[in-house]
Amino acid sequence: MTEEDSVLVQVGTRDAMDLPLNRSRWRRSALYLYEIPALAFFGIFVGYPILWVIYTSLFAATVHGATYWAGLGNYAELLQSPTFWMTLRNMALWGLITIPVQMIIGGLLAYAIEQYTIRSKAVFRTVYFVPVVTSVVVIAIVWEQIYAPYYGILQAGLTEIGLHLNFSLLGSYDTAIFALIIVNIWEWTGFSMLMYIAGLNAIPREIFDASHIDGASGWRLSRYVLIPLLSGVNKSLLLLGIIGTLQTFPLVFLMTNGGPDNASQVFGTYIFLHGFTEGQTGLASAISVVVLILAAGLTFLQIRYLGTQFLSRKGDA
Amino acid sequence: MQTVLRIAARRWVIAALTLFAVIWLIPDLYMVSISLRTPVNAFDPHLLAFPLTIRNYWIVLTQNPLLRFFLNSLVVTAATVVTVIGVASLCAYAISILRLRGSQAVFALLLVTLMVPLSALVVPLAALLGRLGWINSYPGLIGPYSALGIPFAIVLFKAFLDDFPTDIHEAAMLDGCTTWQLYWRVVLPLLRPLIGFVGIWQFITSWNEFFLALVIMTRNPMKTLPLVPMEYSGMYMANPGALFAILCIIALPLILLYVLVQRVFVRGLLEGSVKG
Numbered sequence: 001m002t003e004e005d006s007v008l009v010q011v012g013t014r015d016a017m018d019l020p021l022n023r024s025r026w027r028r029s030a031l032y033l034y035e036i037p038a039l040a041f042f043g044i045f046v047g048y049p050i051l052w053v054i055y056t057s058l059f060a061a062t063v064h065g066a067t068y069w070a071g072l073g074n075y076a077e078l079l080q081s082p083t084f085w086m087t088l089r090n091m092a093l094w095g096l097i098t099i100p101v102q103m104i105i106g107g108l109l110a111y112a113i114e115q116y117t118i119r120s121k122a123v124f125r126t127v128y129f130v131p132v133v134t135s136v137v138v139i140a141i142v143w144e145q146i147y148a149p150y151y152g153i154l155q156a157g158l159t160e161i162g163l164h165l166n167f168s169l170l171g172s173y174d175t176a177i178f179a180l181i182i183v184n185i186w187e188w189t190g191f192s193m194l195m196y197i198a199g200l201n202a203i204p205r206e207i208f209d210a211s212h213i214d215g216a217s218g219w220r221l222s223r224y225v226l227i228p229l230l231s232g233v234n235k236s237l238l239l240l241g242i243i244g245t246l247q248t249f250p251l252v253f254l255m256t257n258g259g260p261d262n263a264s265q266v267f268g269t270y271i272f273l274h275g276f277t278e279g280q281t282g283l284a285s286a287i288s289v290v291v292l293i294l295a296a297g298l299t300f301l302q303i304r305y306l307g308t309q310f311l312s313r314k315g316d317a
Numbered sequence: 318m319q320t321v322l323r324i325a326a327r328r329w330v331i332a333a334l335t336l337f338a339v340i341w342l343i344p345d346l347y348m349v350s351i352s353l354r355t356p357v358n359a360f361d362p363h364l365l366a367f368p369l370t371i372r373n374y375w376i377v378l379t380q381n382p383l384l385r386f387f388l389n390s391l392v393v394t395a396a397t398v399v400t401v402i403g404v405a406s407l408c409a410y411a412i413s414i415l416r417l418r419g420s421q422a423v424f425a426l427l428l429v430t431l432m433v434p435l436s437a438l439v440v441p442l443a444a445l446l447g448r449l450g451w452i453n454s455y456p457g458l459i460g461p462y463s464a465l466g467i468p469f470a471i472v473l474f475k476a477f478l479d480d481f482p483t484d485i486h487e488a489a490m491l492d493g494c495t496t497w498q499l500y501w502r503v504v505l506p507l508l509r510p511l512i513g514f515v516g517i518w519q520f521i522t523s524w525n526e527f528f529l530a531l532v533i534m535t536r537n538p539m540k541t542l543p544l545v546p547m548e549y550s551g552m553y554m555a556n557p558g559a560l561f562a563i564l565c566i567i568a569l570p571l572i573l574l575y576v577l578v579q580r581v582f583v584r585g586l587l588e589g590s591v592k593g
Contacts (some may be wrong), residue, residue, distance in 0.1 A: 031496060034411035035423055036406040045464030045536050046430050116330040126579045127338045133575045135525045137543045142348045156362035198586045226415040247434035250527040266399035267437040275440040288437040299432040
């Protein structure tokens with residue numbers, strides 16, 4: 001199978017070329033000025049913070065604010081904290097539910113829109129993307145209102161079909177995280193849809209025509225032609241989904257702030273709690289390092305087992 | 318026969334898409350609906366409640382310095398978009414076309430950013446920006462936003478430029494073009510559709526970013542729009558209509574902007590993924 005459809009690119013290698021011609025060594029090295037700004041931004045705002053957070057995670061503070069060397073003490077404290085494991089569980093649920101559901105709904109929408117609509121194509125593409133563009137703060141407050149017991153429209157809608165919830169979805173220990181996941185899926189499905197639309201459009205027309213002549217349509221067309229050809233999109237959505245899961249913050253912070261009783265704690269709110277509310281910089285840094293390790297580890301696994309294509313268009317196959 | 322079936326199928330699919338789209342938009346419709354309610358029926362558990370009033374908008378616009386927050390968001394977002402496009406296109410040009418020695422290592426290093434979740438950087442960024450004295454200043458957000466946006470833009474630009482036939486650049490060089498002229502006159506115009514895509518996407522993400530803004534913009538006059546609802550949710554407890562008017566003022570301009578530019582956005586996305 002070729003990868004020329006995929007919305008991904010190979011991290012390829014091309015040999016340095018002897019271009020520009022006839023340059024002095026000095027002039028040639030001056031060309032690095034083109035790369036320096038990007039490297040500077042990376043070094044200051046990404047590289048340095050990563051090193052800082054690793055270093056700081058090895059220190060703790062006394063009640064009087066004096067810092068002392070704690071070795072792996074912060075990590076030990078984390079591993080013994082039930083909240084840490086709750087957070088880990090919530091993040092696993094978040095990723096395992098959000099990513100596939102978004103891919104399925106987004107993929108179906110993309111397929112329906114690209115295959116069946118003509119004049120209304122732009123309208124549907126735009127409408128389903130609206131939540132992605134809507135400010136997440138706005139989304140959080142609106143959904144809080146939707147979920148609200150007594151006067152929320154979800155409750156009203158459920159009453160219509162004879163279902164009455166005698167508890168708050170966001171306020172209950174067992175349901176809070178799922179209520180948040182639903183909002184997150186709603187917010188980001190349009191993004192998956194658009195990625196699949198790009199993927200579908202990258203498939204050469206002839207492949208569709210050939211499949212039609214062969215009598216493949218519907219499920220068979222999807223299963224044997226489209227899904228394999230869209231594997232690049234799947235991979236980027238998986239990667240983006242994992243990183244997106246690990247950096248979840250505003251929805252949870254604004255809607256439950258990790259509660260009730262840490263039942264909906266995610267890494268973002270957990271870091272905020274210790275780093276800013278409680279002023280435990282060392283512990284917050286240790287959590288950050290765990291997040292970095294998870295992100296790097298999962299990315300590594302993905303590259304190891306699914307290939308090195310990376311977000312963009314055609315792989316060099 | 319088959320075409321008849323296809324036409325029937327098309328009707329059903331479009332009907333389903335339309336129905337689903339209406340359901341999909343309920344939260345946004347609900348937001349607008351509440352913002353247009355009087356305090357009396359603000360808690361009415363229906364999607365629509367009458368009578369409608371625009372008084373809430375008048376209240377929040379006269380009582381709050383929303384324009385100031387709007388301008389803060391605009392400055393931060395616009396500066397980030399320009400920085401990302403400029404820095405990323407230069408770097409992608411150097412990597413893909415000039416192919417400087419070591420470029421692949423530079424590219425691989427920058428890619429690390431794509432797998433770093435922002436949540437892990439918030440604590441160190443707050444410490445760093447505190448030391449730089451950039452808390453409550455525009456560069457305090459523009460810097461990190463740009464740094465997080467540049468690598469993604471480089472990936473897209475580089476992929477696009479990699480497909481470009483090299484002889485054009487060689488010809489330009491032989492004609493005596495400097496590397497800067499080649500960038501400015503040839504490469505940048507070439508990237509235009511992708512610049513539209515990257516710029517719009519960067520605009521959306523920076524405009525809506527919440528976590529870092531919460532930590533960096535702690536003083537009132539410097540806050541960006543996403544921080545505003547927290548400020549006022551207590552104040553309008555008894556009149557949610559006013560709070561939701563603020564939400565509409567925050568969300569609707571960006572939604573409208575997207576509707577206006579969605580053609581450019583989608584074309585850029587397709588261009589980025591199709592051509593080649």
